[in-house]
Amino acid sequence: MRSLEIHAPGDLRLVEKEPTAPGPGQVRLAVEYGGICGSDLGYWRTGVSGTAVMKRPFVLGHEISGRIEELGEGVTGLAVGQGVTVHPARTRSPLPEELVGRENLHPDLTYFGSAAQDPHTDGAFAQSLTVDADQIVPLPEGLSTRRAVLAEPLGVAMHAVTRAGDLTGKHVLVSGCGPVGLLVVLAARAAGAAHITAVDLAEAARERALALGADEALESTDGMDQRISVAFEASGAPASLDGILRSIARAAIVVQVGNLPPTPVSVTLGPVVSKELDYRGTYRFVAEIEQAVQLLASSEVAEQVISDEFALEDAQAAFEAAAGRGSSKVVLTFA
Template identity: 70%
Template sequence: MRALEIHGVQDLRIVDRPAPDPGPGQVQICVEWGGICGSDIAYWRRGISGTAVMAHPFVLGHEVSGHVRAVGEDVSGLAEGLPVTVHPARTTGPLPTRLAGRDNLHPHLTYLGSAAQDPHTDGGFAELITVDAAQVVPLPPGLDTRRAVLAEPLGVAMHAVRRAGDVHGAHVLVAGCGPIGLLVIVAARAAGAARVTAVDLAVPARERALAAGADEALDSAEDMDPSITVAFEASGAPASLDTILRSISRASVVVQVGNLPPTPISVSLGQVVSKEIDYRGTYRFVAEIEDAVELLARDDLAEHVISHELALEDAAAAFTTQVSDPTSSKVVLRIG
């Protein structure tokens, strides 16, 4: 089978690998679509994603969808031909009591397409993958595998919105309209937000935000509407966070969705105290991917997140498009 390995900075290779047969409790999946994520780009550009450093080649990708090809022993409820997506996380051992319900923070967690562990965890950019049956998420009727490739990042967005608390009837701000920011707009709408203001410096991103459900799209969060009480910082830019903290109303909630740099940054935090701002982090998701497929099945707004489709053999061009084309948003690979 073909798989997309990364061997170094800007060194992607299509390689032949043996197909991984499913063992007991496992499922083999024919992967049809793969979405390129910011972490994939980070490995490609620098060999590092967050604190994870690539030490040897591995298969990229954790946003995938396709069909069940085979099931191992002791697997029930999943059959050959079933359209599915995959929860990329796998945990080992019990979750500490204080983290109950927050499996995304499990101290022993592996993620598809990650160099956080050594040996690295191979990802889903391959014609066939084998995962635990518990990681397989069947698609509801009406959801095709192309749109379902957005289930993992939409799960991230839905988790971020839940971290904000009840947004029903609220006026929310989403700063940074890349793929995750756009999906936060979709998730906030689904959670009952009354109005969504999007912010991005790029015109194409603002246009895509309006298509994805934002009521207005601005180039700055300065002079923020005082009715905004919830903000999602999805760009990972310290200047964006600084502007939000300075501009947002008292007693508001700010959720940090975008990955901030791992080095010290300059942000004025005095407003967190004087305005009693709740500043919250959000990391991946727990089980929101199951809710994500249901939302994708009934709402087509997320379609506006996908900007380009390229074949697996054109992966290098796909990665270049993701970082250099000003009109790009979510670039997806046709794998199978």
């Protein structure tokens, strides 16, 4: 089988490996689609994603979908040929009591395609993948594996919405309309937001936001509607956060979805005090991927988040497209 490894910034390699047979309690699946995430792009561009620094080659990817090929001994409730996605996180030790319900913050958590731990955790950009059966998330009837490749980033978006609290009847801002920002629009609407304002410099991104359910799409936060009481910063750009803090209404909630740089940034924090803002972080997700597949099954419009599709052998071109200003979610095909 072929897998996609990162060896250094800009150095992607297709590597031949033997598939791993499933052991007891495991499942082997044929990967059909893989979505390129901002973290994958970070390793490809600079060798860094957030606070994780690449020290040696590893397999990229954590957004995948496919079909079960083989069941290990003792696995029940799943079937060969079944469409699935995969929860990419694993823990091997008990969760500290103070983190109950927040498994995403486990200090020993590993995640597919991540350099956060050493040794690094190989990802899922491979034609064949063997995982523990409890990582498998079956797809609801009618959900294609192509659309299901969005389940992991939608889980991230849904967790961000959860961090914001009840959105029922709220006016919401989403700043940054890349793939996760677009999925935050989808998740916020599903959570009951009454009005959604999207902000992005790129016209194509604004158009996608409107297609995903935003009520309006603007170039900046200047003159923002003072009824907006919840904002999601989804670009990871300090200037975007600065604009939100300056423009958001008093007593608002601001959720930081986009990864900010691991170095000091310039942001005017005075409004956090003078407006008594509630600034919250959000990190990956807990079990929201299970709700994500249900939302995807009922939302055909979600597929508009996917802008480009490339065969695995064209991975370099796929990463270049994903890094371009006109793209949204770029996916690889593994068949």
